Amino acid sequence: xxxxxxxxxxxxxxxxxxxxxxxxxxxxxxxxxxxxxxxxxxxxxxxxxxxxxxxxxxxxxxxxxxxxxxxxxxxxxxxxxxxxxxxxxxxxxxxxxxxxxxxxxxxxxxxxxxxxxxxxxxxxxxxxxxxxxxxxxxxxxxxxxxxxxxxxxxxxxxxxxxxxxxxxxxxxxxxxxxxxxxxxxxxxxxxxxxxxxxxxxxxxxxxxxxxxxxxxxxxxxxxxxxxxxxxxxxxxxxxxxxxxxxxxxxxxxxxxxxxxxxxxxxxxxxxxxxxxxxxxxxxxxxxxxxxxxxxxxxxxxxxxxxxxxxxxxxxxxxxxxxxxxxxxxxxxxxxxxxxxxxxxxxxxxxxxxxxxxxxxxxxxxxxxxxxxxxxxxxxxxxxxxxxxxxxxxxxxxxxxxxxxxxxxxxxxxxxxxxxxxxxxxxxxxxxxxxxxxxxxxxxxxxxxxxxxxxxxxxxxxxxxxxxxxxxxxxxxxxxxxxxxxxxxx
Numbered sequence: 104x105x106x107x108x109x110x111x112x113x114x115x116x117x118x119x120x121x122x123x124x125x126x127x128x129x130x131x132x133x134x135x136x137x138x139x140x141x142x143x144x145x146x147x148x149x150x151x152x153x154x155x156x157x158x159x160x161x162x163x164x165x166x167x168x169x170x171x172x173x174x175x176x177x178x179x180x181x182x183x184x185x186x187x188x189x190x191x192x193x194x195x196x197x198x199x200x201x202x203x204x205x206x207x208x209x210x211x212x213x214x215x216x217x218x219x220x221x222x223x224x225x226x227x228x229x230x231x232x233x234x235x236x237x238x239x240x241x242x243x244x245x246x247x248x249x250x251x252x253x254x255x256x257x258x259x260x261x262x263x264x265x266x267x268x269x270x271x272x273x274x275x276x277x278x279x280x281x282x283x284x285x286x287x288x289x290x291x292x293x294x295x296x297x298x299x300x301x302x303x304x305x306x307x308x309x310x311x312x313x314x315x316x317x318x319x320x321x322x323x324x325x326x327x328x329x330x331x332x333x334x335x336x337x338x339x340x341x342x343x344x345x346x347x348x349x350x351x352x353x354x355x356x357x358x359x360x361x362x363x364x365x366x367x368x369x370x371x372x373x374x375x376x377x378x379x380x381x382x383x384x385x386x387x388x389x390x391x392x393x394x395x396x397x398x399x400x401x402x403x404x405x406x407x408x409x410x411x412x413x414x415x416x417x418x419x420x421x422x423x424x425x426x427x428x429x430x431x432x433x434x435x436x437x438x439x440x441x442x443x444x445x446x447x448x449x450x451x452x453x454x455x456x457x458x459x460x461x462x463x464x465x466x467x468x469x470x471x472x473x474x475x476x477x478x479x480x481x482x483x484x485x486x487x488x489x490x491x492x493x494x495x496x497x498x499x500x501x502x503x504x505x506x507x508x509x510x511x512x513x514x515x516x517x518x519x520x521x522x523x524x525x526x527x528x529x530x531x532x533x534x535x536x537x538x539x540x541x542x543x544x545x546x547x548x549x550x551x552x553x554x555x556x557x558x559x560x561x562x563x564x565x566x567x568x569x570x571x572x573x574x575x576x577x578x579x580x581x582x583x584x585x586x587x588x589x590x591x592x
Contacts, residue, residue, distance in 0.1 A: 153299075154291025159561025164525025164592070165486040166293070167434045168286065168556070169441045169472070171427070173465075174267065174314050175449030178495040178510050179518040180539040181222045181458055184254050185235035188537045189221035189497065193505070197498045201540050208261055210451060210500060211511045217498035219538070220508035223455065232529035239462035242470035248529040249473050249482070250522045251590045255533025255542045258493055258514045258549050263314050263449070266492035266514065271320050273553055273578045280324035280569070282553065283440040285578045287330040288323075288569070289562055293437035296395035298333035298388065300440045301433055305426040306337065307447040309460040316444050325571040329381040332442060335429070337421030341400045353393075360387070399432055413471035416464075424468035431475055434485050448491055451500050452509035473522055486524025486559055493517055497538045516542050519552070525559040527592045550584035558586045 180186050197217040211217070225238045230248035260266035265275035272279040280288070283300040292299040302321045307313075321332030335341045364383055371379040402409075402418070402425075409428065410417050417424035423445050430441045445465065450457055469489070476482040494517025495510035502508075516535045522528070534544035554564040557578065564584060568575040 150293070151290065152292045152295050155289050158289045158567070160563045160566060161561050163559065163561030165484060165523070165559045167437070167439055167441075167481075167485045168283075168488065168524070168560070169427075169430045169434060169443065169485060170282070170488045171443045171445070171465075171469075171490075172267075172270070173448045173461075173489070173491040174316060174444050174446045175263070175312070176266075176491040176493045176495060176512060176517070177448045177461075178222075178450055178454065178458065179254070179516070179535075180495070180497060181224055181454065181510075182237045182240065182462075183235065183252060183518040183520070184516075184535060184539045185226040186222070186497070186537060186539050187226075189219055192219040193221055194218045194503060197538065197540070201536065201538050203541075205515060206261065208512050211496070211498075214500075217496075218503045219497055220499035220503055220510065223506060223508075230529060232531060234529075234531055237462075239459055240466050242466045246470055246473045246522075249477065250520045251526045251528065251530040251532065252518060252520045253532050253547050253552075253587070253590065254516070254518045254535060255544065255546050256490065256494075256517045256519050256549070256552065257542060257546055260493065261512050261514050263492065263512075266512075267314075267320065269549055270490075270492045272324070273550065273580055277319050278322070278324055279576070280326045280330070280578070281321050281332070281442075282556065282578060283321060283332050283442050284323040284326050284330040285557075285567070286440045286560060288326045289567055290439060290560065293439055295388075296391045297399065297433070297436060297438050299438070300330065300332045300442070301438050302332040302334040302442045303426045303429060303444070304334070304337075305423040305443060305445045305464075306421040307423070307445060307461060308464055309447055309457055311447065311453065311457055312449050312451065313446045314449055316446065320444075321442060325576060326569060327381050328378060329384050332440075335396075335400070337425070341396050356393075395436075399436060400429060402428060402432075409475075412475055414467035417468065417471075423464045424471070427468050427472045431472060431481075434476070434481060435479065450495065450510055453507065454509060455507040476523065482523035484524060486526065486556065487522045488519070488556070489521070490519030491517065494539070497540055513540070515540060521590070525592050527590050530590055532587070532590050545589070547587055548584070550579045550582060551587055553579050554584040555587045555590070559591070 197219060226235045228234065229236050229244040232248055234247040234252060236244040236247060258266060258269060260269045260275050268277050269275045271281045287299040304316060323331035333342065367379050367383050413424045413428050416422045417428045419425055426443055430443055433441050448461060473482065473487065476485055493512055493514040496513045500509040500511045516539060532545055533542065533547060535541065536543050557564045557567065564577060564579045568577045
């Protein structure tokens with residue numbers, strides 16, 4: 104007898120869904136025999152589990168991604184977008200010809216004036232590229248010739264929630280798949296014993312103004328649930344419930360999972376819900392992770408030279424240094440996409456005390472990550488991304504002195520950098536005006552950024568979509584997006 108829910112499912116499904124269901128049935132047969140997704144081989148040395156059979160569209164430059172997101176919006180003119188002309192503008196009003204009626208947040212829109220706050224930090228040029236870098240980042244400055252700086256990023260979002268959602272998912276409205284989920288869905292896994300997409304949330308040493316971070320940012324959205332990011336914790340078990348309860352040996356756990364798998368297969372035959380496959384795969388992956396994750400997250404066997412490279416903070420669980428060291432260990436084991444979040448970059452006030460602590464958190468470890476990957480021969484195939492959801496204003500929010508000031512959100516221009524994975528090293532792209540307020544050359548929208556990252560992974564963003572509610576959804580959306588070829592190696 105056919106279950107009435109299955110009859111309704113078949114009645115409502117589209118032709119595309121029918122063929123997808125057929126593919127799921129074939130996948131179920133493979134799962135029944137192996138407990139694994141199907142595998143395909145790309146190139147001479149890479150075996151991929153899952154992913155779309157049509158991807159990659161062309162040979163990728165990058166196989167893995169480490170995305171370092173600085174939550175809150177780093178101040179570009181205090182770090183990378185040097186504006187010495189502003190020293191002559193201290194405490195003068197931002198000209199209306201520069202603002203040109205652009206909207207402000209409610210945090211500064213009521214100010215009677217918008218006094219210019221030049222950066223209090225010294226800058227110097229570094230490397231053959233001559234990149235200007237703040238004195239707050241002396242270690243990062245040593246590897247600028249391995250990096251590509253895009254100083255002309257821009258977005259429409261002016262507040263954190265829509266801005267970070269836009270940066271992560273390509274849409275200001277929550278519920279869409281994030282970049283890591285898209286990459287997992289399209290390209291699949293390169294390590295059957297670890298998640299394809301891992302999320303790490305680092306703890307800043309200063310917690311004066313923390314923004315909300317939740318699983319909405321690493322959601323799979325409309326994509327199958329297996330492509331959501333797996334969040335690793337910095338204390339206790341890396342993943343909740345990964346270890347067996349007391350008194351439950353591995354043989355009992357295996358027998359239990361085999362029984363659950365049979366029940367899920369019966370449920371699939373009765374209902375036909377493809378998410379049942381997600382459940383089977385997640386149980387199987389969790390079982391395999393019981394042995395792989397403890398080895399991955401233990402840094403006890405790292406030589407002392409590692410901590411000389413990343414800094415002693417790398418020994419402290421949850422620190423940014425420890426987090427990026429774990430990210431290196433993950434890509435070393437072919438985790439496809441590692442997303443790192445570091446909070447407290449929302450510097451509405453007290454830049455003089457807060458920004459130095461943030462930079463101290465990231466400086467040595469960022470240098471260590473790039474240097475380490477390069478020495479291991481992994482930088483060329485691993486794309487590193489660093490940046491926030493928007494920039495900061497040249498004018499001060501609240502009180503202004505020579506020694507301290509605050510900065511509001513600024514979506515019109517901000518700086519991001521990338522390294523490795525097919526990016527042209529030692530490159531500086533884009534230019535802002537003297538006030539770091541408007542872009543005057545080579546603008547790069549978030550859509551362009553997403554299209555470029557997908558291109559480096561061997562994906563044509565125009566041909567990469569997912570059918571949902573009658574729409575062909577894409578990471579880059581429906582508006583035009585271009586690949587920034589000028590920054591490609």
